[in-house]
Amino acid sequence: MESIKIIIRKIKDGSIKEMWDEFKWMMSYAKNYKKEIIFYIFLGMFSTVMTLISSIASKELIDVVTGHKISKAPLMAVIMISMSLFSLFFGSIMSRITIKINIRIQNDIQADIFDKIIGVNWLDLSKYPSGDILNRFGSDVSTVANSAIGWVPDIIVSIFNFIATLCVVMYYDPTMMVLTLINAPIMLISSKLMMSKMRKYNMKVKEMNSEVMDFQTETFSNMDSIKSFDLTDLFSRRLRDFQDKYKEVNLEYNLFSIKTNIILSLIGMVIQNLFFVWAVYRLWTGNITYGEMTLFMTQSGRMSSAFSSLVSIIPSTVNSTISAKRLMELISLPREDRAEDDCEGLKDSVSHGFSVKLKDVDFSYVKEKQVIKSSSFEANRNEIVALVGPSGQGKTTLIRMFLGLLSPNSGEAVLCDKNGEEVTLNASTRKYFSYVPQGNTIFSGTIAQNLRMVKEDATDEEIIEALEIACAYEFVKELPDGINTKVGARGRGFSEGQAQRISIARAILRDAPILLLDEATSALDIFTEKKVLNNIIKQKPNKTCIVTTHRPSVLNLCQRVYKVEKTKLSQLSETEFEEFASNF
Structure with a gap:
């Protein structure tokens, strides 16, 4: 009755349908690997048959030892030795083949889910902590991959194993078969009772793992700040708090x-003892041999194991559907807008440059708080246009809008070519931008590898030219391996100014019509800063350069300056500009 109540409750709250949808999504990956699934089914059935043959041979051998059927001794010995050798070599070969298939399948599914996650709208994805995304992409993808390919073979092989073993037991003693079948409904009812709680505990454990991973990721990526503020004790305490919560959740589940x-x-012990008592009684009455008794005990264990495997598919399916749910949550987020057809007409205008325009734009991350309101902006080719204003007022938000990461709630954000044709800024127009963000964005690898990320076929000469324009080659050429010098993650081994110049060189090598510099020269001295900006304008004609800055030295190079303050974007007049610069 309790089991029926649980099922009815799940139907009412929709969780059965939810689990079924998650299961169908997970199984959709299995369609691509039909051959592998058939191979696993064959392998499992073959292994079952070999085990049964070995068990029967063991039974015959015991009967030989106890004085029955002496004539079969040589044959049984040959079968036992052959089966042992065959199992040794067959198991080794199959292990190698299986691991190759598993790795390939897991990589395929992981790559597919990665492509889907990375194509999700930036704003929606940014709501998830990076540690949580990493945990889902690692642990949950692995669970889904294993279940998608292993679920069908597991259930078919377990059923085959159960039926085949049942047939062997029934051949020797039908009563023993009845005792075996008693185990089935008891195990099934027990598993149904466990399913609801198991799903809840699994979800709690996975969520806790995500929290711990997010804390670790955030801590190690901000180690310099933690040390600078002498926060090591605080973060050590935080780690221990997470560990206590992690321990509590896992111990509860345990x-x-x-x-x-x-x-x-x-339950299993009771059933097993019934088998034993019955087998002893049958042996005592002379109805079976010692070998048959051993066979019964072995096969009763195998049948319990086979049925347990069938039953265990229920909790493993619950666990895998939870992983599927967590992944579906990510990949079902809105996709980035890629209006490729709208951008076709822009290709011929790349060499002539573009204008970036905002027309009466409104934007807010949440309804209650407006970030940009009724604002307009324009930056044209061969211009350096600045965005200035207090921190947190919306400069970086505008940069994200230029890059198509964000779309205005109202108004227009467009790219305009030489003929006045306009295209709405989106993910596809992003290829016309080179971007140098705030902070250190250098990846591990060599300097050349960092630059070739934006232009894979770039020659060494092109890389050196970009470094020269960014005033970076003067220190790179002094390095032992030049442009092939290895860089640590986040530019480890270089000063902030050097890392910043390498980032600028990477943006220059991309050679896009529009260059976005978000506080990108903040770590440079004034002389180097002016030289870099002048080099870009002189050596890379028709560029549109948009900078966010707090430095008056940059403002003096700009054709126009826009101020962002109190949700409003406004162009400064010459008088306002002079007053603003003098107040820096």
Whole structure:
């Protein structure tokens, strides 16, 4: 009755349908690997048959030892030795083949889900902590991959194993078969009772793992700040707090598992003892031989194991559907707008440059707080246009809008070519921008590899030219390996100014019509800063350069300056500009 109540409750709250949808999504990956699934089914069935043959041979051998059927001794010995050798070599070969298939399948599914996640709208994806995304992409993808390919073979092989073993037992003693079948409904009912709680505990454990991973990711990526503010003790305490929560959740789950295992084990022990008592009685009455008794005990264990495998598919399916749900949550987020057809007409205008325009734009991350309101902006080719204003007023938001990461709630954000044709800024127009963000954006690898990320076929000469324009080659050429010098993650081994110049060189090498510099020269001295900006304008004609800055030295090079303050974007007049610069 309790089991029926659980099922009815799940139907009412929709969780059964939810699990079914998650399961169907997970199984959709299995369609691409039909041959591998058939191979696993064959492998499992073949292994079952070999085990049964070995068990029967063992039974015959015991009968030989106890004085029955002496004539079969040589044959049984040959079968036992052959089966042992065959199992040794067959198992090794199959292990190698299986691991190759598993790795390929997991990589394929992981790559597919990665492509889907990375194509999600930036604003929606940014709501998830990076540690949580990493945990889903690692642990949950692995769970889904294993279940998608292993679920069908597992259930078919377990059923085959159960039926084949049942047939062997029935051949020797039908009563023993009845005792075996008693185990089935008891195990099934027990597993149904466990399913609801197991899903809840699995979800809690996965969520806790995500929190811990997010804390670790954030900590190690901000180690310099933690040390600079002498926060090592604080973060050590935070780690221990997370560890306590992690321990509490896992111990709670472990206690639940122990309780259920004890119950299932006690049930199994009762059934196993019934087998033993019956087998002893049959042996005592002379109805079976010692070999047959051993066979019964072995096969009763195998049948319990086979049925347990069938039953265990339920909790493993619950676990995998939770992983599927967490992944579906990410990949079902809105996709980036890629209006490729709208951008076709822009290709011929790349060499002539573009204008970037905002027309009466409104934007807010949340409805209650307006970031940009009724604002307009324009930057044309051969211009350096500045965005200035207090921190947190919306300069970086505007940069994201230029890059198509954000779309205005109202108004227009467009790219305009030489003929006045306009295209709405989106993910596809991003290829016409080179971007140098705030902070250190250098990746591990060589300097050349960092630059070739934006132009894979770039020659060494092109890389050196970009470094020269960014005033970076003067220190790069002094390095032992020049442009092939290795760089640590986040530019480790270089000063902030050097890392910044390498980032600028990378943007220059991309050679896009529009260059966005978000506080990108803040770590440079005034002389180097002016030289870099002048080099870009002189050596890379028809560029549109948009900079966010707090430095008056940059403003003096700009054709126009826009101020962002109190949700409003406004162009400064010459008088306002002079007053603004003098107040820096």
